[in-house]
Amino acid sequence: MYSLIIIAALFGLLWGSFLNVVIYRLPRMQISGIVRRGKPLAFLALPLSYCPHCEEGIKPYHNVPLISFLLLLGRAKCCGAPISIRYPLVEASGALIAAGSLAHFGWNLDALLAGIFLSILLVAAVIDLQRYYLLDTLTLPLLWLGLLVNIDSRFTSLEEAVLGATGGYLLMFGLAAAASFMLKKTAMGGGDFKLMAALGAWLGWETLFVLLFLAALFGLLLAGMRYLARGRAHRIPFGPALALAGAVMLFWGDKMILTYLSYIGG
Structure with missing residues (x-):
């Protein structure tokens, strides 16, 4: 099993490299209207990787996940511009997603679906951190996919998935309305x-309040980190906190719920 986990982690590094491409190109597809005009998503794969600073093509041996970043000391070989720390972090996250899903769920379809779920959350969270919005092209497919995979009660029952999607949306809508007032x-x-609705569709309605509690804690942590880094934190995206809380609940949802209930129940 350990050898399979190591292989999964290595594959996850490559997968994380592709997720970096999605993070960079998907918002540009949205802005340029490629998605709206129904253009093929080959835009995500072509052209091949290029430097975002000077737009020179990146050689394959300069594009090895994690290793190239370390060997190049965090600077592009073509123009010497600094490489964003986001690239190795997302690559490492891809390895964690692949290895963690396999270790937790085993060699089965659940692990693959969990990897897809976590990958979409990762892409959505990073884009939200950078651009302060969550793309419908990520949240809505995640919502419908959650309902689809739970037809046979894979992560929760279909009834709880439907209630989770509905309740998640209404819960966030109500909180936002109250906060805005x-x-x-x-x-x-x-x-x-929509992201909360998608999480409810995957994890069920019983996870919603604990998930929101965790997201609030992660949001406060993110605000504190941004304040320390920038001296201000007046605008904090909530998507990354929701995504991280969703990942925690996927792996340890039952334990988190029992801990939460035992805490509030004394």
Whole structure:
């Protein structure tokens, strides 16, 4: 089993490299109208990788996940521009997703589906961190896929998935409405509603309150980190906190719920 996990981690590095491409190109597809015009998603694969600074093509031996970043000391070989730390972090996250899904669920379809779920969350979270919005091209397919995979009660029953999707959306909508009323300004975007609905579709309605509690904690942590890094944290995307909470609940949902209930019940 350990050898399979190592192989999965190595594959995950390559998968994480592709996710970096999706993170970079998918918002540009949205802005340029490629998605809206129904153009093929080959735009994600072509052209081959190029430097975002000077747009020179990246040689394959300069594009090895993690290793190239370390050997190049975090700078592009073509122009010497700094390489964003996002690239190795996403590659490492891809390895963690692949290895963690296999270790937790075993060699089966559940592990593959968990990897897809976590990969979409990762892409959505990083884009939200960079651009302050969640793409419908990620949240809505994630929502429908969650309902589809739970037809046979794979992660939760279909009834709980439907209630989770509905309840997740309404819960976030209600919180956003209340916060906007108190703050006299928009407190949360509609993408957060859809992402919460997608998480409910995958994990079921019983996870929603614990998931939201965890997301609030992660959101506060993110705000603190941004304040320390920038001296201000006036605009904090909530998508990454929701995504991280969803990942935690996927692996340890039952334990988190029992811990939460035992805490509030004394």
